[in-house]
Amino acid sequence: MVVREGVHLLFSSLFVFCIYYDLNVLKLPDVLRQGVYSEAGGRLKFLTFWNIFIIAFFFVLSLINDVFGTRAEDPRKRGKLQKFLDVLFTVVAFPTGLFVATCFWSLYLYDREIIFPLIFDAFFPAWLNHLMHTVIVPAVLVEMIFVHHFYPRRIYGVAGLVAFFGIYLAWIHEIGRASCRERV
Numbered sequence: 001m002v003v004r005e006g007v008h009l010l011f012s013s014l015f016v017f018c019i020y021y022d023l024n025v026l027k028l029p030d031v032l033r034q035g036v037y038s039e040a041g042g043r044l045k046f047l048t049f050w051n052i053f054i055i056a057f058f059f060v061l062s063l064i065n066d067v068f069g070t071r072a073e074d075p076r077k078r079g080k081l082q083k084f085l086d087v088l089f090t091v092v093a094f095p096t097g098l099f100v101a102t103c104f105w106s107l108y109l110y111d112r113e114i115i116f117p118l119i120f121d122a123f124f125p126a127w128l129n130h131l132m133h134t135v136i137v138p139a140v141l142v143e144m145i146f147v148h149h150f151y152p153r154r155i156y157g158v159a160g161l162v163a164f165f166g167i168y169l170a171w172i173h174e175i176g177r178a179s180c181r182e183r184v
Contacts, residue, residue: 004071004146005063005067007143007146008062008063008066011059011142012056012059012063014135015052015055015056015059015131016056016060018052019052019056022043022049022052022132023043026123029123041178045171047168048132048133051096051097051100051132052132054092054093054096055093055097055136055139057088058093059139061081061085065079065081069082086149086152089143090151090157091157091160091164092160093140094143095161096164097136097137098137098140101136104116104133
């Protein structure tokens with residue numbers, strides 16, 4: 001199906017470019033470079049950045065699967081990559097993408113200084129902000145519409161999502177510990 005390949009090509013290109021731009025092109029002022037972005041964890045302390053990596057990884061692998069793998073509708077004929085993509089999308093990419101977008105824009109509307117201070121507007125392009133926090137929702141919804149995914153049993157799906165967020169929380173805890181040591 002040409003639509004599926006086109007969707008995967010479009011979104012993999014967008015999200016890979018988003019990561020490239022954020023890491024290599026975006027120039028942060030010295031205040032931020034020495035502040036929140038340089039402290040322990042850097043950009044990896046933000047769930048948004050984890051989410052962009054997961055979404056980009058998912059769409060790149062989906063494009064590879066479209067070109068070289070299988071897209072069987074019969075669950076017995078699915079390849080390993082397709083099974084992995086089904087689990088990655090249904091357990092991590094879709095719920096995390098919706099969570100990041102919902103939390104970001106809810107906090108932004110409540111008090112933008114909490115999550116995206118006004119000072120960021122001077123150097124952080126609006127289109128990059130929308131790629132990281134808005135486009136994810138239509139991307140995962142379009143994926144759900146055009147690609148049939150097999151869902152794992154509920155207990156495995158919930159356990160996988162809890163494990164993912166547990167790893168993230170453990171990482172954030174370690175960053176907090178390291179930040180406290182740096183200040184002492």
